[in-house]
Amino acid sequence: xxxxxxxxxxxxxxxxxxxxxxxxxxxxxxxxxxxxxxxxxxxxxxxxxxxxxxxxxxxxxxxxxxxxxxxxxxxxxxxxxxxxxxxxxxxxxxxxxxxxxxxxxxxxxxxxxxxxxxxxxxxxxxxxxxxxxxxxxxxxxxxxxxxxxxxxxxxxxxxxxxxxxxxxxxxxxxxxxxxxxxxxxxxxxxxxxxxxxxxxxxxxxxxxxxxxxxxxxxxxxxxxxxxxxxxxxxxxxxxxxxxxxxxxxxxxxxxxxxxxxxxxxxxxxxxxxxxxxxxxxxxxxxxxxxxxxxxxxxxxxxxxxxxxxxxxxxxxxxxxxxxxxx
Numbered sequence: 001x002x003x004x005x006x007x008x009x010x011x012x013x014x015x016x017x018x019x020x021x022x023x024x025x026x027x028x029x030x031x032x033x034x035x036x037x038x039x040x041x042x043x044x045x046x047x048x049x050x051x052x053x054x055x056x057x058x059x060x061x062x063x064x065x066x067x068x069x070x071x072x073x074x075x076x077x078x079x080x081x082x083x084x085x086x087x088x089x090x091x092x093x094x095x096x097x098x099x100x101x102x103x104x105x106x107x108x109x110x111x112x113x114x115x116x117x118x119x120x121x122x123x124x125x126x127x128x129x130x131x132x133x134x135x136x137x138x139x140x141x142x143x144x145x146x147x148x149x150x151x152x153x154x155x156x157x158x159x160x161x162x163x164x165x166x167x168x169x170x171x172x173x174x175x176x177x178x179x180x181x182x183x184x185x186x187x188x189x190x191x192x193x194x195x196x197x198x199x200x201x202x203x204x205x206x207x208x209x210x211x212x213x214x215x216x217x218x219x220x221x222x223x224x225x226x227x228x229x230x231x232x233x234x235x236x237x238x239x240x241x242x243x244x245x246x247x248x249x250x251x252x253x254x255x256x257x258x259x260x261x262x263x264x265x266x267x268x269x270x271x272x273x274x275x276x277x278x279x280x281x282x283x284x285x286x287x288x289x290x291x292x293x294x295x296x297x298x299x300x301x302x303x304x305x306x307x308x309x310x311x312x313x314x315x316x317x318x319x320x321x322x323x324x325x326x
Contacts, residue, residue, distance in 0.1 A: 001054035001114055003030045003083075005107075006044055006068065008060035010036045012089030016104050020059055020087075023107050029114055030057075038067065045071040048080070055324065056080045057110060059103050061088015066142035066300035069128055073141045073318050081123065083110055083324040090301065093143045096228040097124050097323035109326045122325040127227040127245040130318035131299055133306055140299050141318040144231070147297040148194045148222035154298055193219035193253035197292035202244035204287050213242055214277075214284045219253035225289065225315055235267040240284035245317045248289060252280030289315040 005024055009017055017034075024032035031053070033044050045068070048056065056072075058065055065084065072079060084098035085106040091098065099106035113119050132139040146154075200214035225248040230236055238247035249266070265271055266281070275281040291313040296305045306313060 001029065003055045003057055003110070003114065004044075004048060004053040005030050005032045005057040005059060006064075007032065007034050007087065008036050008064045009034050011060040011064060011087045012091075013059075013087045013103050016087070016102065019104050020085075020107055023104070023111060027111050027115075030111070035064075041067050041071055044068070045075050048072070049075060053080060055083050055110075055114075057083040057085060057107070059085040059087040059107070062090060062093050062143070062300040063302045064088070065093050066140065066302060069143075069318075069321065070138070070141040073128065073130075074138065079319065079321055081121075081322050081324055085110075090232065092232055093228065093300065095232065095234070096143075096230045097126055097325075099324070099326050106326075110324075113326050123322045124325055125320050125322050126229070128318040128321050129225060129227055129246055129299075130316045131304075131313065132316070133297075133304065133313040134310070139318075140302075140304070142299040142302075143228050144224065144226045144300050145297065145315060146222070146224040147196070147291070147293055147295070148220055150222050150224055150298060151296050151303075152192075154301070154303075193221060194293065194295060196220045196223060196250070198223065198250060198282075199290045200244075200248055200284055200286040201288040202242035202284065202286050213244070213286065214240075214248070214250075214282055214289075216250060216252060216277075216280075216282055221251040221253055221258070223250035223291065224248070225286070236269040237266050238283050238285075239266075239269045239271055242285040244285035244287045246286060247283070248286050248315075249283040251282070254280060286315075287317055291315070 007017060007020055021032065024030045035041050035044050058068060084094045085103040086094040086098050087103040099109055128141050129145055130139050130141050131145055197217045198215060199212045201210060202213045203210055225246060227246045238249050262272060262275060271281055292311045293306055293313055294311045296303055
C-alpha cells in the first residue's frame, strides 16, 4: 500500500523526527512530508487530491490531526485510511485510535505490517465532529470539543504542567485532578461558571421540527463533546444511550459546591443515582447541538472564541474516519 506520512516538526515529539525521516526514506512505499502551518497542510491535502494514497499516516499531535481532518473532509471525495502516530504532547486522539507505542515504534509497526506478504487489516471507526460558529470562517472538524472548566484545565496545563515535560495522558490527568480539588475546596481562582444555553438532538432531521433530546440553560461548570470512545487515561465520561453518533456531557453550576464523591464516578460514565438532568448532570449521544456561549472553547487543544455579535456554536456530524489498528 502507498502511504503518505505527514510529520509536524513543531509537535511535542520532535526529538524523534530524524529517526522518522530515516525510516520513511528507506521505504519506497512511503512519501514523507513535513508541515507545521495551515498553508503547508493545505499543500499536503492538495498532493493527496492529485496523487491519492491508500493510507495517510499522521506523526503529530491532536491539533495537527484536527487541521488535517478539517481539510480532508472539505476537499477529498473519499476519506483515506488513517494511521495515527503519537507525535504530539497529549495525544488524546492517538490514545484512543492510534498505533501503540511512541511515534518511532508506531512507524516501525506500520512499515512491518505494510510489507508483510499476508497482512490483515484491523481498524476502528469514529464519528468526527463539525464545529461551526462563525459565518465568515469555515467549520472545523475534530475529535474533541470543550468549554467552561475545560479551558481552565488547558490553561493550568500550559502554565504548570507542560513545561515539566510530561507527555500523553499524564499532563491532562494532573490538570484535571487540580481542577477537581479546586472544585471540592471551592477555589474560585481556578474556575468560574460559564453561561450557556444548550439544545441537543439525537436525530438528523431539522432540529426546529423536533423536541430536543437534551436541554439546559444558565451557568455551567463545563460542557464537552467527542467522537472518541476514550479520553485521557482511558476515561469515558459519557452515559447517555440515545441514537446519536457522538457523545456530549455537561454539568451545570452547583452553588453548594462539588463533591469529589459525585464528580469522580462521571469519569467512568457511571453517575450516582442522584446525578440526574434535573440536578444538572447531563449526557447524551447526539447528532446536532446548538450552544449559546459568549467566550472561548477548544477543539482538540486549539482555542477559538465566539464573536460579540454571534454567540451561537453548532456541533454536528462531519462524517466518519477509519483508523488503522496494529
